[in-house]
Amino acid sequence: MPKVKITVVENGFDKEIEVEVPEGSASWTPPSESAVLGKRIVRLDAPEKVSGRAKYTYDINLPGLLHGYILQSPLAHARIKSIDISRAEKMPGVKAIIPLDKKEVFYHGDELVGIAATSMNAAEEAGRAIKIEYEPLPHVAYIDQALAKGAPQVFSDRPNANPKPETRREGDPAAAFKGAKATVTATYETPVICHVCLEPHGLVAQWNGDDELTVWASTQGVHSVRGDLATALNIPASKINVITHHMGGGFGSKFGAGVEGVMAARLAKKAGAPVKMMMTRRHEFHSSGNRPSSLQRIKAAADADGKLVAWEIDGYGSGGINGGAGYPSPYVYRVPNQSRTMRDVFTNGGGARAMRAPGHPQGSFATEVMVDELAYQLGIDPVEFRIKNDPNELRHRQYRLGAEAIGWANRNPKPGASNGAKKRGMGLGACTWGGGGGPSTPVTVNIHPDGSVEAISGTQDLGTGTRTVIAAIIAEELGLQPNQISTKIGETRYGPSGGSGGSTTCASVSPAAKMAGVFAKQQLFEKIAPKLGVKPEQLALRDGKIRVTQGGPAGKDAKWDESKTISWKQAAARLGMEEVSARGQWIPGLSSSGVAGVQFIEVEVDTETGRVQPLKVVAVHDCGLVINRMATESQINGGVIAGIGFALLEERVLDRNTARFLNDHFVDYKIPGTYEMPEIEVIFTDQPERGVIGIGEPPVIPLGGALANAVYHACGARIRSLPVTPNKVLAALKGLRQQDTGL
């Protein structure tokens, strides 16, 4: 049998090993021949979810369960002089109080004291009874405040921003600007936005004795939660089982146990009872991460042919008390002469975490608007302008497909050309992402003599349909239907797995599931062939049946002995006491990395009220081989919805004077609703030959820029700051009118 080399993690170190794979198995069945893969597969857990039977962490109730609560800082920056919990400890219903070891708080909402009580209300009341003495310190809420001369420092041992950042240069921007036909200088801004997981962060912790812990966590990484807990609590990882059967959204913010998770376990131990610690919505807004803001000063130029010749960016971003606020620029476009400076800026705001395509939505917004500005200035069609400057050939095809679907050719290219107060316009943006897989997550397949099949893996489903992906792949391999595979995932005891982030889950798990199916089939054939009086290679599985050849090996051109065909159940029964159990690893060749995407949007702008209504989005994407077409479309729809939120509504508002979070609730932090939803048309440019690639992040990226460009095309108002609110549209239109009368 041929061998392939793969890297596995052993005792914390990468190790290269060789695994044997059966001839011909290291490639996917072509879509034209597959029975299951690439079709529209209803999620296996859909009935559970829509009927409310699916148990999320929030739904876990145990006898004697206590409610956990974390008291947060009311100040954006302060030294903690003392914490007095004596009165709170004596309050009715209060079972445990643990102050965090902190000398200083750095943002409004910074966590201070954990409380476990018999009810949430009792816990909150205890919180009110805790006396904390603060020494208020000066603070900064926004990038401009943090960069001002003499600004207060967020951290006493570091400046708010690197005073001497590195400038990366390619080519000769200064010379290129001199020879350019069109030059635009503009400042673009995107706000901090929050993940808004509908199920907040949190977990339920239950101790069994002193060192055994069971945890139900809302997480996208059961193993990283286990690792965090083992380290923080100083117990062996082998004694912890983390369970996530269903979870309500993570978007990059739910990898670790978090302050709240470790606190829940500590409180549970101290109180001698299980503790449920789910963040309140307010706590969730404050402390569970966010997408950093950006402030992008860009000067860019193109020549008369519409080729970008120079790009200069002085970029800033703030992830509050965390770094990681960088973003790509000029994103997907090729510019020969560049100068880029990027600075992370500390502010007294909740810390950023990875959020669906970290950095890309910010970089895409400014890049796409700038590119649009140059295209209009040169009088070049924005689609053609992009094709001239985008080196990716697949995207060239996607631009054409998207333009066709949205009716780009029918539009009047002149901005603001339509009559009346309500004007329509179109815009677009591009995206790229990795989404590759790796050998983090093996899958085991067991076939029982009663014909039932289970697939077991330590991965988790963060809502993308991983359970169904695994079942579908194994079903394809065994000639069964996905609902015949019982998939057990979302527990650390099911084996190792990486976290579900970076759009890597599908590309990591699918090859492992495929190989598990291949090996299971091989074992099954080896075990039952002697009992059927044939050779293993004479057997084939399809449509719930086992077929036997007349003598030669099974395959496309085989001659079948139909009299020997038996059902799957009959075949499994021949196993007798010998169950099949096969483990599959990720191998190269079944997945790859690097996707392309383009989104177009048509909007209607009411130029008298400033309201922007999205009418239609065309989302053209590729993700290699599509496993479940319906779930992939859902994934793209979800990305578009989040993209509309970023483009149109979402913004964390801190009070400039106190750095307090003002809209830490759904009344004022607005997420899109049904009425903001346009018609969404998803177009796939399948590339099955490349294998599986993730699609989680790319669809969230392009709409910020695409929508702002569509608003410009509709009414001539150039919006360089997200979200595109009525306020900004009216201000931009007023600016236009002043220009008009000034001429």
Place this chain on the structure above:
Amino acid sequence: MKTFEYDSPETLEETFSLLGPDGEGATRPLAGGTDLLTLMKADIVSPDRLVNLKRLGELPSGIKETGDGVTLGALTTLTEIERSPLLRRRCPALTEAASLAATPQLRNMATIGGNLLQRPRCWYYRNSLFHCWLKGGDDCPACDGQNQYHALFGGGPCYAVHPSDLAPALLALDAEVILKSRNGERRVSLSEFFALPEEGRRTETTIREGELVTALRIPPHPEGTRSTYLKAMDRKVWAFALVGVAAAVRLEGKRIEEVRLVLNGVAPVPWRVREAEGELIGSEVGGELFTHVSETALKGARPLEHNAYKIPLLKTLIRRALETLTETEVPSG
């Protein structure tokens, strides 16, 4: 939220005795709870006791037409208002306002009495960490803060805006409020019911301690009176108004005989613009009339740092509301 006692009396007498004079805010009446409970959860008010009004048989209920106009019981829900064919016929502004308020779930719970008494949605007021003037403090943090949703008129010391969509519509419809207390019943016009908060009364209404709103009465309007409510939001639904305009107009031929024009989202109380009304009365519809009137209506506006966009927005809504109401002539005589 502080723990509290809960009573659910069945008679008004018992209710009044429970509401009794036992200190400010200690006992609060509870109807739909869509405002009060959010205030309690945010630790803005912390009553010791809630007195449920929903089991009071004596409160007038529902929407009724009498010789004296239309009466709405205080416990009438926004959903009932939205769905009432009578109101749709008699006072469309109210129907439209109800259908644009909040969400269907909230409208099922929210009552018209509570709607008039709801407190501002100012994000400083709603945050217990800011001891703003309206909550007994010294100043208004919105004044030099994040004031994109704040007042253009009547601001200072408080710059919050009134959150109700129905109140401006009711003002445009010239409604009055019926209040009851131990001492009996009194009726006040809505224009007196709402009053800018002041030093001795840091609320938006003149309701007295121990009083309950029991009903609203919309007087009969002469044949041909039309009304409408327009609302601008930053999301299509489920948002408090950036601004709103309620208007009621009676035309004869092309001449405007009577008009009431009320702005929303611009002041701590619904804001009637009488000078603009004056320009309309007796004028013939057409030409630049509505543009002039919208200028007049916004003449005294004093925008803060971030809310000047409300001015063009209001001008548009005023013009659109008046255009809608005067699109077709009313045959004179």
